[in-house]
Amino acid sequence: MALHLAAVAVLLAGAALPLALSRWPSVALATGTGAGLLGSALGLASAVSALVQGGAGTISLPWSAPLAELTVGLDPLSAFFEVALFGLALPAVAFGGTYLRPHLGRRGLPTFLCFQNVLLAAMALVFSARQAVLFLVAWEVMAVASFLLVTFEHEREEVRSAGFVYLAASHLGTAFLFALFILLARGAGSFGFDAYAAARAAPAVPAALLFALALVGFGSKAGLVPLHVWLPEAHPAAPSHVSALLSGVMTKAGLYGIFRTLSWLPPAPAWHGLLLAGIGAAGAVAAITLALGARDIKRALAYSSVENVGIIALAAGTGVAASARGATAVAALAWAGALLHVWNHAAMKGLGFLGAGAVAHAAHGRDLEGMGGLLSRLPRTAGLLLVGLAALSALPPLGSFASEWLLYGALLRSGVDATGGTALLAWLALAALAFAGGVAAIAFTRIGGLALLGEPRGPGATAAREPSAGLWAPMAVLAAACVLLGSFPAAALRLASGAIAQASGLSPSLLSAELSPVLSALSGPMRWVLAMLVVGGIVLALHSRRRRALQGSAISGTWACGYARPTARMQYTARSFAQLFLEALAPRALSPRGRITPPRGLFPPSASARFEERDPARTHLFDPLFRIVAVRAARLRRYQADRLNLQLLYTVATLLALILALALRS
Amino acid sequence: MTVATAVLHLALALVLAPLLPGLVNRVKALAAGRTGPPLVQLYSDLARLLRKGSVTSRTTTWVFRAGPAVGLAATLAAATLVPFGGATALFPFGGDLVLFAYLLALARFATVLAALDTGSAFEGMGAAREVTFSSLAEPALFLGLLTVARATRALSLSGMLGPALPEAWARFTPALLIAALALFVVALAENARIPVDDPTTHLELTMIHEVMVLDHSGPDLALILYGAALKLLLFGSLVARVVVGTARTGLAGTALFLLSLVGFAIVVGVVESVMARLRLSRVPQLLVGASVLSAFGLVLLLR
Numbered sequence: 001m002a003l004h005l006a007a008v009a010v011l012l013a014g015a016a017l018p019l020a021l022s023r024w025p026s027v028a029l030a031t032g033t034g035a036g037l038l039g040s041a042l043g044l045a046s047a048v049s050a051l052v053q054g055g056a057g058t059i060s061l062p063w064s065a066p067l068a069e070l071t072v073g074l075d076p077l078s079a080f081f082e083v084a085l086f087g088l089a090l091p092a093v094a095f096g097g098t099y100l101r102p103h104l105g106r107r108g109l110p111t112f113l114c115f116q117n118v119l120l121a122a123m124a125l126v127f128s129a130r131q132a133v134l135f136l137v138a139w140e141v142m143a144v145a146s147f148l149l150v151t152f153e154h155e156r157e158e159v160r161s162a163g164f165v166y167l168a169a170s171h172l173g174t175a176f177l178f179a180l181f182i183l184l185a186r187g188a189g190s191f192g193f194d195a196y197a198a199a200r201a202a203p204a205v206p207a208a209l210l211f212a213l214a215l216v217g218f219g220s221k222a223g224l225v226p227l228h229v230w231l232p233e234a235h236p237a238a239p240s241h242v243s244a245l246l247s248g249v250m251t252k253a254g255l256y257g258i259f260r261t262l263s264w265l266p267p268a269p270a271w272h273g274l275l276l277a278g279i280g281a282a283g284a285v286a287a288i289t290l291a292l293g294a295r296d297i298k299r300a301l302a303y304s305s306v307e308n309v310g311i312i313a314l315a316a317g318t319g320v321a322a323s324a325r326g327a328t329a330v331a332a333l334a335w336a337g338a339l340l341h342v343w344n345h346a347a348m349k350g351l352g353f354l355g356a357g358a359v360a361h362a363a364h365g366r367d368l369e370g371m372g373g374l375l376s377r378l379p380r381t382a383g384l385l386l387v388g389l390a391a392l393s394a395l396p397p398l399g400s401f402a403s404e405w406l407l408y409g410a411l412l413r414s415g416v417d418a419t420g421g422t423a424l425l426a427w428l429a430l431a432a433l434a435f436a437g438g439v440a441a442i443a444f445t446r447i448g449g450l451a452l453l454g455e456p457r458g459p460g461a462t463a464a465r466e467p468s469a470g471l472w473a474p475m476a477v478l479a480a481a482c483v484l485l486g487s488f489p490a491a492a493l494r495l496a497s498g499a500i501a502q503a504s505g506l507s508p509s510l511l512s513a514e515l516s517p518v519l520s521a522l523s524g525p526m527r528w529v530l531a532m533l534v535v536g537g538i539v540l541a542l543h544s545r546r547r548r549a550l551q552g553s554a555i556s557g558t559w560a561c562g563y564a565r566p567t568a569r570m571q572y573t574a575r576s577f578a579q580l581f582l583e584a585l586a587p588r589a590l591s592p593r594g595r596i597t598p599p600r601g602l603f604p605p606s607a608s609a610r611f612e613e614r615d616p617a618r619t620h621l622f623d624p625l626f627r628i629v630a631v632r633a634a635r636l637r638r639y640q641a642d643r644l645n646l647q648l649l650y651t652v653a654t655l656l657a658l659i660l661a662l663a664l665r666s
Numbered sequence: 667m668t669v670a671t672a673v674l675h676l677a678l679a680l681v682l683a684p685l686l687p688g689l690v691n692r693v694k695a696l697a698a699g700r701t702g703p704p705l706v707q708l709y710s711d712l713a714r715l716l717r718k719g720s721v722t723s724r725t726t727t728w729v730f731r732a733g734p735a736v737g738l739a740a741t742l743a744a745a746t747l748v749p750f751g752g753a754t755a756l757f758p759f760g761g762d763l764v765l766f767a768y769l770l771a772l773a774r775f776a777t778v779l780a781a782l783d784t785g786s787a788f789e790g791m792g793a794a795r796e797v798t799f800s801s802l803a804e805p806a807l808f809l810g811l812l813t814v815a816r817a818t819r820a821l822s823l824s825g826m827l828g829p830a831l832p833e834a835w836a837r838f839t840p841a842l843l844i845a846a847l848a849l850f851v852v853a854l855a856e857n858a859r860i861p862v863d864d865p866t867t868h869l870e871l872t873m874i875h876e877v878m879v880l881d882h883s884g885p886d887l888a889l890i891l892y893g894a895a896l897k898l899l900l901f902g903s904l905v906a907r908v909v910v911g912t913a914r915t916g917l918a919g920t921a922l923f924l925l926s927l928v929g930f931a932i933v934v935g936v937v938e939s940v941m942a943r944l945r946l947s948r949v950p951q952l953l954v955g956a957s958v959l960s961a962f963g964l965v966l967l968l969r
Contacts, residue, residue: 372785375727386729386779395772396765408764409821416816419969427812427964431805431957434767438801441771441778445797449782449790455725521759528757529743529769536739537732544731547719547885558723558784559880561870572782572790581798584950 001056003046004074004128007086011039011121015114022110029104032113033097036120040089043124047082050074054498058130067191068133072125076498080339081127081249081256084346087481088248089120091474095354096241098470099361112152119145119245126253132181132191139177142253143170146246150238162230162237169220169230176217177257180210184264196264207265211272214261215279222254224313225283226617228306232294235302236366240357243298247305247353248346255312255342259503262320267505270324274425277317281432284310286590288436291443292578293592293613296366297356297451300443301349304392307436308345312338314429315407319504322414325422328506330414332514335504337406339496344399344485348391351478355385358471359451362464368574370458371451378466382452384475389444391482394437397530399485399492405522408433439581446577455568487527490519575611589616668754675750675920679903680742682924683895684708686902686931690859693935708895712888720884725785733780734882734889740773741893741900748900749824749907752919758824763811766823767804770856773893774800781878788870792877795946799862799874802953803855806848809960813845814908816967827904829913844963846908850933851956853901855949857894860938862949872943902930 014035018028050056058073074082096116103109122145125138147170151163181191187204188195203210220227231251235243258276262268284307291303315338322330358381359374360366375382391398411433414426456462466472485492493500493515500515501508560566575592582591592613599607688705695702704710722730746756747766755762778797781789815821817838818830835842855862858875870877879890906926914922944952 373725375729375783379727390772390775393771393775394768395775396768401765401768405761405764405768409761412761412764412812412815412821415812415964416819416821423816423968424965427809427961430808430812431961434805434808435801437768437771438797438804441775442794442797442801445775445778445782445793449779449793453727453729453779453783454785454790518760522761522765525743525747525757525759525762525765528746529740529765532739532743533736536735540732540735543885554719554721555724556721558725558786560786561788566786568785570787571785572787572794577790577794580794580946581801584947585798585802 001046001050001059001072001074003042003049004056004072004082004124005059007039007043007046008121008124010035010042011117011124014039015117015121018110018113025104025109028110028113029097029100032110032117033093036093036096036117037090039117039120040086040093043082043120044086044090047074047079047086048495050079051076051083051495051498055079063134065133068137069131069192070134071130071192072128072134073130074128075502077256077259077502078127080496080499081252081342082124084252084343085120085123085127085249087343088245088346088350088478091477092241092244092248092350092354093120095244095357095471095474096239098468099239099241099357108152112149115145115148116242119149123249123253127256130193132185132193132196135193136174136177136181139253140174142250143167143174146242146250149242150234150246152239152242153237159237162233166230166234169227173217173220173227176213176220180213180217180261183210183213193260193264200264200266203265207268208272210261210265211268214258215276218254218257218261219279220254221251222258222313223251223306223309224254224279225286225306225310226621228283228287228309229615229618229622231306232290232299232302232615235305235353236296236298240298240353240360243302243357244350244353247302248350251305251309252342252346255309255316259316263502263505268320268324270321273317273320273322273324275317276320277314277425277429280310280313280315280317281429281436282310283307284314284436285432285439288439288443289582289586289590290613290615292439292446292582292586293590293611295368295574295611295613297360297368297371297447298353298366299613300368300447301352301356304352304440304443305345305349307440308341308349311404311407311433311436312341312345314433315341315410316503318407318410318414318426318429321422322410323505327414327418328510329514330410330417331504332500332506332511333406333410333413333518335500335506336493336496336511336515337403337410339500339503340406340485340489340492341400341403343492343496344391344403344482347478347481347485348388348398348400351384351388351475351482352392354471354475354478355381355388358467358475359385361471362467363458364460364464365458367458368447368451371456371461372454372458372568372571373452373456373461374464375452377456377461377464380472381467381475384472384479386448386452387479387482388475389448393441393444397486397526397533398482399489400482402486402489402492402522402526404433404437406518409518442578442581446574450572450574450577454571457568457571457573483530487530488523489526490516490523493519589620669756671753672756675753675923676745676756678920679745679750679899680896682927683899684712684892686898686927687895689928689931690935690938693932694939697936697939708891712892715888715891716885718884720882720886723784723881726783726881730780730783730881731886733776733783734886734893736776737773737780738889738893738896740769740776741896744769744773745896745900747823748903749827750903751923752913752915754824754828755822758822760821760825762822762824763808763815763826767807770897771800771804773897777878777890780882784881786881788877789880791871792874795874796878799855799949799953802950802957803852806953806956806960807852807856809957809964810845810848810852813841813848813960813963813967816964817842817845823904827907831908831911832913835911838967841963841966842908842911844959844966846905848956848960848963849901849905849908851952851959853898853905854934854937855953855956857898857901859934861941861944861952864943867943899927902927902934906930
């Protein structure tokens with residue numbers, strides 16, 4: 001526990017130092033990055049040791065804020081999420097140290113470094129807080145710090161607008177959390193998490209209301225559909241290593257909140273789980289379809305984060321529903337899949353965003369239609385990104401396959417053993433998961449094939465060069481994590497077993513009895529696949545070298561059905577790759593709106609096709625909603641005075657009214 | 667003992683795989699009144715290709731060269747999960763059907779990326795069609811296998827297609843018939859057969875699988891052709907096993923397995939002879955239809 005406090009202290013010191021050293025930007029960058037790395041290493045050590053030991057007590061420090069106590073603790077669930085946080089923070093901060101170097105001249109850089117470390121410290125506190133007020137303070141600091149990081153390049157209009165959408169979404173979500181924590185405290189008589197857990201049997205208000213509040217409040221941070229609208233805006237706008245942290249860890253803070261809330265409510269009825277699973281499954285399918293329409297590589301990855309959060313929600317919901325009807329085998333598999341996918345997603349989405357950032361940096365743009373041919377120009381970076389894309393498609397032998405396999409296992413078992421409606425829903429979820437997996441394959445072959453392979457489609461991609469090791473080495477670490485999590489899923493699960501037991505509410509012995517035979521069965525074939533691929537690769541490499549030595553290599557142009565001079569512009573585009581799916585299969589709301597001027601007449605003057613990707617949750621739900629609110633709120637504007645004394649009068653009047661109300665009540 | 671039988675059957679399957687396309691072609695030739703190429707044509711094709719040099723595009727990278735090898739390695743790994751004949755698979759475990767489906771997805775991923783690596787519009791077109799159609803074939807495959815799993819109460823391919831199958835046939839005949847039909851449609855789609863794709867078409871614009879491998883030549887093409895034949899055999903043995911539905915082991919089981927594979931090849935050949943390729947826009951309907959069909963089969967098992 002002391003190690004954890006030391007980590008937070010180092011991160012906070014690392015937040016202050018760059019500001020103090022702001023006159024020497026390169027020193028500030030070095031100290032900010034160094035403190036981030038040191039703090040993350042300490043945090044990772046403390047979290048892993050807490051996981052191994054099955055939790056490391058709680059510590060209370062004096063704090064004089066009203067209603068608040070500075071109580072932090074690392075139980076297995078907190079430690080589990082902190083492993084994801086610090087495990088991803090290490091490579092991401094290291095990446096940032098190189099990525100930010102071209103910005104050394106910027107005035108905002110020391111502030112950026114400060115908030116980068118504040119964000120890490122705040123997220124550590126979110127995961128380890130044991131008291132509601134402390135949790136909310138950390139939650140808000142996390143939100144504001146990440147807002148300031150997202151708007152680093154605030155001179156660009158779209159970055160400011162993305163930052164605003166994020167800030168609004170974040171604060172609306174937090175409002176629900178305030179209500180949740182106050183209502184919980186009414187039942188528990190205190191704001192401590194232990195008191196919440198102790199009073200779980202008899203909440204002051206219906207548990208369904210509390211669950212709904214958590215679902216909206218935490219779900220908006222996690223990116224549950226349709227509350228995900230800020231993700232595809234904020235993630236592309238932020239510098240890439242921050243996108244990696246937001247997507248890999250901060251969305252998980254929302255999931256952590258939902259899992260934690262479940263432990264404060266009476267054992268959830270099945271419909272809570274079904275609701276969560278339904279939102280997750282529908283969201284996964286919708287989000288990955290939206291990813292197909294995105295031209296911006298980071299926007300596509302952000303939609304994939306929404307998809308993966310949906311998959312985790314589907315797994316957790318399946319677990320809740322299965323626990324409610326006593327199917328412990330299904331619940332164990334589903335919860336194991338949910339939690340393991342948190343780690344896997346942190347690794348693979350971190351890899352994806354770092355790779356996308358490095359690639360976009362080299363190609364001078366995030367537009368997929370301007371990329372191409374990057375694998376031959378930056379072999380290391382693009383090769384590692386390909387590993388990440390394979391992981392995002394949940395392909396064996398990578399880690400994400402293991403966690404999705406656990407979820408498949410839960411759904412299969414439920415679909416085979418359960419009766420009636422439960423079986424029907426399991427089949428539906430299974431089909432949705434398989435479909436989402438298939439569409440994910442389209443989305444990621446699209447990114448890999450169109451951005452990294454073929455011929456460059458724009459001048460930026462043509463001139464792209466391999467970045468320095470400072471950018472690709474952190475990616476290599478994350479790629480190794482993806483491979484290791486896939487090759488040793490049983491070991492990862494053993495490490496996570498305490499957290500899984502805590503989240504699922506199953507006893508650890510029951511859990512290991514259910515899971516260990518299943519996983520040891522998978523581990524063998526997974527390693528066998530990996531070995532086969534490695535051996536196959538080596539054999540192939542030797543064979544092709546021998547062949548080239550024997551016969552010489554014939555190099556020619558790509559076969560274009562007899563056409564002699566194919567150009568890069570004749571390649572399939574990212575749009576045309578997704579067109580068949582988007583036009584033949586996807587509902588119209590999820591596919592981009594196109595304006596096509598076809599060539600007309602014998603000598604067509606000009607023709608064009610322009611596609612605009614929109615998020616239906618935004619255009620059909622939130623934009624109209626906020627327009628209505630804005631129109632109604634305009635009537636209040638006449639009371640909004642621009643004179644200071646009138647504002648002060650409002651404040652005093654409100655205070656007096658509140659005091660009067662209190663006095664009258666007592 | 668079981669491991670030895672599994673290895674033996676796997677070896678048999680690996681050796682016999684190239685015979686299957688030959689059988690299909692012979693059936694098609696007979697139906698069209700031609701003599702057709704010899705049954706072992708693919709063996710001599712493979713031998714010839716393996717001896718040849720290859721030509722690669724200057725656009726391509728290692729992804730292009732790795733595509734066929736990874737594709738074949740993944741298909742081989744998938745073959746270790748499928749039970750052939752009366753034997754169990756080499757590596758059976760509960761939930762291996764998911765690994766089976768995802769290994770085939772890995773093979774597809776490698777092939778599609780290799781196709782896109784050439785920067786050719788035709789290969790991009792084929793790749794887009796392949797991934798789009800397989801995203802629909804995937805749910806159909808899962809639902810079809812789930813029907814068999816529910817009927818037999820087993821979660822591994824070897825268990826589903828093992829001793830519990832005859833009893834399941836006795837109890838749930840309609841559901842298993844429907845599942846077999848859905849799996850057959852998936853098999854046709856996954857193996858680029860008519861009515862989804864025409865393996866013998868001559869116009870690049872209309873191809874799916876063939877157009878993706880236009881640029882591969884020599885030994886790489888041999889790996890691809892062998893991988894395709896092996897994949898056809900994997901799906902063939904799944905479908906044939908579900909349809910035949912016995913749990914005979916030993917020599918009788920092996921003989922029955924081979925016979926049923928011949929039957930599968932004949933049915934594929936007949937389908938290809940009497941049907942035309944569907945319009946591309948119709949293919950999704952066929953695959954969604956297969957999913958719906960499997961779902962019907964499942965509902966029949968509901969109690």
